[in-house]
Amino acid sequence: MVLETAARAAIRDRIGNPPAPALMAIGDGFYNGMRSATIDDDKAQLAPPVLVAAALGETFQPACYPRVVMGDLEQAYRDLAQSAVNVAGLRARILETVAAWEADLLTEGARSPAGPALFDNIAVAGAEVDDLIDPKRGSATAARRMFAGALKRFRAASGLPGDELVEMHMGINTAHLLNPHGLPELDGLTQTDWVDIRRPRRLLVSIGQNDGLTATIMAGKRINVFDRKMAKLPDRMRALGEALAPALADTDQIVLNGLPKPSAVANLRPRAKWPDDQEPGRDPKAKGYWRRYVGYLAGRGDMTGRDVAELDEQAAVLSAAAADAFRAGLGQAGERLVVVDLAARMAEVDRKHRGDAAHAVAVRVKGQDLSLANLILDDETSSLYGLDNLHLNAVGNGLLAGWVADAISPGASARIDLQALADRDRLLQDRPPLLGAGAFLISLLSPFVTFERI
DSSP states (O other): OOOOHHHHHHHHHHTTOOOOOSOEEEESHHHHOOBTTBOOHHHHTTSHHHHHHHHHTOOOOOOOOSSOSSOOHHHHHHHHHTTSOOHHHHHHHHHHHHHHHHHHHSSTTOOOOOSOSOOSBOOOTTOOGGGGTOHHHHSHHHHHHHHHHHHHHHHHSOSOOHHHHHHHHHHHHHHHHHOTTOOGGGTTOOHHHHHHHHOOSEEEEEOSTTTTHHHHHHHTSOOHHHHHHHHTHHHHHHHHHHHHGGGGTTOSEEEEEOOOOGGGSTTEEESSSSHHHHSOOBOTTSTTSBSEEEETTTTEEEEEHHHHHHHHHHHHHHHHHHHHHHHHHHGGGGGGEEEEOHHHHHGGGOHHHHOSGGGSEEEEETTEEEEEOSSOOSSSOOOSBOTTSSSBOHHHHHHHHHHHHHHHSTTGGGGSOHHHHHHHOHHHHTOOSOHHHHHHHHHTTGGGOOOSOO
16 A cells, blocks of 8 residues: 555654665564564564664664553563463463453553653564555554453363464554554555655565465465465565565665475474484485474374475465566566575574584573574484574574574674574573473464464
């Protein structure tokens, strides 16, 4: 949607006519800063766009949160291990937190003007391409409606119904990020609209993985509905480019992340924990791949090495087609588009398939040397990922930020201190015990989640 000149001017006047930001980020969970299916103020300060801005020496306003969006999965794991809470207790905690968000977001006039009125990072975990464009899906108004409906169903249900948890989380997160002070004039704006209003000098975009690909990785199998959604991604990316184009006429640079390499994401793991011992090992029909894979957290799926190799190849082709379509949609602004090849960069830390510590990041935690890579985080193995094995931890965010920063200014990644990020990552510093048992509990929710939004 392109705002009319008068409407854009009125909104800019309402927010104090701020100067154009040096850097702005839109998109999904890769940029939101989510870790372990959790987003709060601490994690938002370590989101990749924040680290990119620091590496480039640019001023940047991170997202700020008054409280955790819905629940802290890492703390829940700790408490479960100590028998300090059960499922009923987790539900009570969630209800207490969402009641505070309900007072903020669903009660007229309840929001306090404390904190920044605008964030330079407005990426929302779980967002699909159309959520960036369509106000019926991706505005604060739509988000509040989603939150209210899911909260009503959650209160009427028992236990921890998965789809309601996902919708409440995305509704809260979207409404807060796009309109933190709850100004009525801003309720109908999407992420794309905010780019039009603010006209950043450089725009970072990370979007597309939730249009079918992440759900396939999570499920550990090919599902027709997800395949159909992936096939539509180039058309949706062209539409996104067209929606952004008028706002980017004077922008210096647009940086788009390509799609991740599915096999390199931790959650899609070899079916046996120790493949060399329990299975014949690598697939003779797909060189470099294990024989069978499963979506670990959900405990679902059964893909052969050939299946996963074909998914990797499809994702690479789709990523290129989506980037080309986005460039075409941008028109003349497409000449200033830079694409980050995430799949190629992820291969550098693909210890899952390449085996040696050279394909890992060395950090020191509590006097112990760790090699972090794309392995499943469990009781015996450290990782670049959080507890959901889908979203990166702080060190993983630093790697991603370095890849983006280098695409903008070669060598800029050297200014991102991965050890310092490890020192700030509570998951690494205060590792929950009994991770396997916690993962089992979360996997119990998986039959009740459609995987449409992860």
